[in-house]
Structures are given as structure tokens and as C-alpha cells.
Amino acid sequence: MQKRNNYTEIEDFLADDSFQLWILSKVDEQGWEEWTLENLERAKLVEDARLLLLAMKVPNSKLTSNDVHEALKETWLKIEQRELVSLNTLKIKKQKIQRYWISGIAAAILVGIFSTWFFKSNMLPQDNVVTYKELVEEDNEGLVEQTNNTEKSQIVTLSDGSSVLLQPNSKLSYPKIFTGNERKVYLSGEGFFEISKNPKKPFFVYANEIVTRVVGTSFRIKAFPDQQNVEVLVRTGKVRVKSNDLVGSDKGEEIVLLPNQALRFARKELVFSKITNITEDPILVNSVRNIEQLSFEFTDIPVSQILETIEQAYVVEIDYPKDKLKECRLTTSLSDQPLAEKLKIICKSIGGDTNYEMNGNQIVITTSGCN
Template sequence: MQKRNNYTEIEDFLGDESFQLWILSKVDEQGWEEWTLENLQRAKLVEDARLLLLAMKVPDSKLSSHQVHESLQKTWFKIEQREELSRNTLKTRKLKIQRYWFSGVAAAILAGIFSVWFFKGDVLSNDNEITYKELVEENSEGLVEQTNNTEKSQTITLSDGSSVLLQPNSKLSYPKIFTGNERKVYLSGEGFFEISKNPKKPFFVYANELVTRVVGTSFRIKAYPDQQNVEVLVRTGKVRVKSNDLVHAPENQEIVLLPNQAVRFARKDFVFNKITNITADPVLVNSATNIEQLSFEFTDIPVAQILETIEQAYLVDIDFPQDKLKDCRLTTSLSDQPLAEKLKIICKSIGNDTNYEMNGNQIVITTSGCN
């Protein structure tokens, strides 16, 4: 075992199995710690070897950077105690060197750890996986949270007239009234958004590691906390997607999506995969909901049929006086409108004091008949 007294290079330590056992498993059968503390110069060489070995093995290690830092502090404390006992006249100078070198070692360890993670493709660590709770806590406004625990989608109407079709096992947090120069909501799960146009007040959806920015458009976001991918699919308008500010991304890439385009974000690898033709992607095609497939372009169509299309799209129940509207027909475009705006347009087109009331998934239309 005295061969280690002749170790002069880091490679000598890395090739020693008992040294590896001590560093990686904290099993010191050969008295490595005592041997290291005997000599300050030796301690530096040992710690250099420790640094490299930990960096090489960090993906398999469960040690956090805090634990590594704490371990180094304890080791240097013991070294300083030995130096104090020896009453070395160069004590002050050596302690300064030690502190300086210790700071360098700690920084190098962190650099080594992150570089190993990067080159192994593990750019997205657990620290970069953003939870719904973290997103909501970043917002200082008082938020309303709605959770869909039912087996069918629920329609949420926001204060600006925008609508969200929230899927089962999903939840949305939003302010009662949008204030300031931005509109922000927070999604966990899946929702189809139809945003009221307001160029002066952009709309942001925060979901997992992504933030989606729009002015007025319709799109779907699928961002479940236990799934590895986040999907954003655009039906109308233009959408901008990028990583949110809580993520320590290697680069802040922004993806611009147009109608019938989508992006699939791999959370672990932090990779954006833009899909320019959603019809060629079987996963997106099979996951399309009614609201994404139905047409809202109507030419001389009975009002009853238009209302039935809305029922199918939003999974709502619409109660209206069929006898008074049986002869009513409309030509209109509702493709880029939130649910509330669709209903307003229909009611205004019918005329004669036609109004609607919406309570959850129940809509009641009152009218005295067509113009």
C-alpha cells in the first residue's frame, strides 16, 4: 500500500481502486483520509484527483453540489487543524492559499459537473423541470384556480372574453381581471385557447418549461406534469413559443408557429421539434378534438345548425326557443373568435333583443325571433 507515496500524477490516483472506492462510495478501508491530511501538497493532488473522478462519475452519483461543497469544507477544516497544531510559521500564508485554492476547486467542480451533464445530453436536470406550483408562485396577483375533475372538457371564460376549453385532469390559474400591459395564465394539463385580440396587451400561457405568447388566435397546449413532451398546436393566427424565465436554458430559442403548425418540446433533452404539417404527424392527428376539426364558416346556414356545431365543439348544452328561430339562417365567420364572441355575433345577427347567459357548460339564449 505504500506505493501511493510515489503517486505524482492525477492518473496514478484514478487508477487506484481503493481511491475510487473512497471517493465514490465513501469507503475508506486503506486510510486515505488520514494519509491525505499528513501533507498539504499531497492534499492538493488528492483533491485534484477527487475533482476529476467526481466529474467523470457525476451522472451516477447521488451527491448534490451542496454535499460536495460541504465535504470539501470539512476536509479543509481538518487540514487547518493539523497546520495549527504544527505551529507552522507560514500558517497565515498557507491559509490564504488554501482558501483561494478551495474556491477554485469548488468552482471547478461545478463547471466539471455541468460540462459532463451537457456532453452526455442531460442538459435538462431536475432543477430545470418546472412545476405548475412554481409557475403560480411566481405570480404576485391574486389568481383563481379551476380544476377539471370531470370526464369531459369544461369551458372557462376569462375577463377579457377569451375562452379556454379545459380537458379532464387539467387545471388553469388566472386573474379575475387582467391588469397591466400583459395577460398571463398558468396551465397544467391540456387546454384549447381562443384569445380575444388586443395587440396592446399580449396574452401569455405558462405551461411546464414553456411560455406561449399570442395577441389574438386559437391554439392547443398539452403540458401534463408527468409526460416528457409539451405540445403547442396552432389552429388560427400566429404563436411564439420559448422557454420561460425560470429555466436555465443553454439558449433562449423562440419558435414561431402559423396555422396548422405545431412544436413538440422534449423536456429532458431540451429540444424543440417544429412540425410544419400537422396532418403528417399521427400523434397530433389522433389527438385532435372536435373544436379543432369543425368548421365555423357558415353560408346561409340555419341558426339551429350553427348552435349545434357550437355544442359539439365546446361540449356545452344550448337552450334556445326553437320555434322562434326555425326560419332563421345566417352567413357568418366565427373561426377566429372565442366562445363568448361567437355567441355575441350570433345574437346580434338574429336581432330583436336576442341575448345569452352562460353558466359553466350551460348556455341559455332568449329571443323574440329573427329580424
């Protein structure tokens, strides 16, 4: 850990795995932020390395020492050639100005070299890529599309009572009413799914090159079109994941995931990696949201506290008569139900004429009081 105290060049930081993890994944296991702030000169060097690493656009990739060495070797060769031309024409330049000029060239060439390296080694093979548009066009049924262009998550309620917490920059296509013996939806981006149980009509989520099959459970899928991996994380129940039929692969591999398990699908290699303990994966740990970690098991808990938990989990606003429910307490389990079912159970438990209405992320509960 102390070796970084001797870092004097940008390439020292680029070759450090923990530095890459901190900048690209926001995981600071080695205390980089605190170490950086200890010294102003050091902070400037770290900032230059950070900007260059982000410019390279290589998320979740590891640069080996050999990669850095070869890139720098080529860089300095080009710098020397340019410097020779410059010295022949501008011999009276001051040393300080020349040093900054050379550094600028080095940074520009480094970005070019690493951009070329990234393009060659990390771009997705076009034969493997399955786009959201292709998936939707494969479905002959009329579909409704929900697009989240806001900065907050949005609730999408499906005709079977299932719910999807759709994250920003994501979209979901689904039939207005599920017909036949299957339920199919199509995702681009990230969504947390809570599926109504129906063994006779399995639920399928198509996302990039994979399809996830469930009967009734809750899970998260992260499948952005410009990212190298697709992730599936299970909160409750069981899911089965395999390659989409549109992928040019005959492996037919199917992965079964149980609660608190996940998988990462490498789109370039068409390879599944199962993660049996998500707490040991820093990327997954860093991406866990409220809905995946809050408990929905309530024993003699005030209704107001239960509703507050739902607000935090689903990023919704619930309007209800606080004075009429201030004495109400409930004991209930809401861990394995979609949002609509959770609200029905709460209203039924309160009793009387209690009802709810949901309009997007706004929920209104009306009641004359608990029994």
C-alpha cells in the same frame, strides 16, 4: 409486415416499432387489431406483450433490438440461476408447472429490468423540471384557479372575453381581472385557447418549461406534469414559443408557429421540434378534437345547425326556443373568435331582443324571433 406471422415470443413484439405505436399511442397503422383477432393463441401472446409493455411505462419511447436482447440475456441468466436452485430442492415438479413458473419469473424480472432502464434513461432531470406550483408562485397577483376533475371538458371564460376549453385532469390559474400591459395565465394539463385580440396587451400562457405568446388567435397546449413532452398546436393566427425563464437554459430560442403548425418540446433535452405539417404526425392526428377540425364558416345556414356545431365543438348544451328560430338562417364567420364573441355575433345577427347567458357548460338563449 408479414414478419410478425413468425413472432413466437414476447420480445418479438416489444422490438416492433409499429406494435409499440399501437399499444402506447393507439395508432394502428399496420392493422394489429385485426391481425390479433385472427388467432386465439396469437391473441393471448399479444395480450401478454401488451401488459408487459404498459407495465414498463415507457410512453413514446422506442426499444431497439439491442435493448431487448441485452435485457433478455440478463433475464435468462437470472432464470437459470433460480431454476438450478429449484431443481436441487424440487426435482419431482412436473414440466408443465415448471414452465409456467419460469415464465412468471421471466415476466417479473423483465418488468424490473425495463423499469430500471426506463428510470435511468427517461426520467426528467430535476434541474430542468418546472412545476405548475413554481409558475403560480412567481406571480404576485391574486389568481383564480379552475380545476377540471370531471370526465368532460369545461369552458373557462376570462375577463377579457378570451375562452379556454379545459380538458379533464387539467387546471388553469388566471387573474380575476387582467391589469397592466400583459395578460398571463398558467396551465397544467391540456387546454384549447381562443384569445381576444388586443395588440397592446399580449397574452402569455405558462406551461411547464415553456411560455407561449400571442396577441389574438386560437391554439392548443398539452402540458401534463408527468409527460416527457409539451405540445403546442395552432389553429388560427400566429404564436411564439420559447423556454420559460425558470429553465436553466440560456439558448433563448423562439419558435414562430402559423396555422396548422405545431411544436413538440422535449423536457429532458430542452429541445424544440417544429412540425410544419401536422397531418404527417400520427400522434397529433390522433389527438385532434372537434373544436380543432369543425368549420365555423357559415353561408345561409339554419341557426339551429350553427348552434349544434358550437355544442359539438365546445361540449356544451345550448337551450333556445326552437320554434321561434326554426326559420332563421345566417351567413357569418366565427373562425377566429372566443366562444363568448361567437355567441354575441349570433345573437346580434338574429336581432331583436336576442340575448344569451352562460353558466359553466350550460348556455341559454332568449329571443322573440329573428328579424
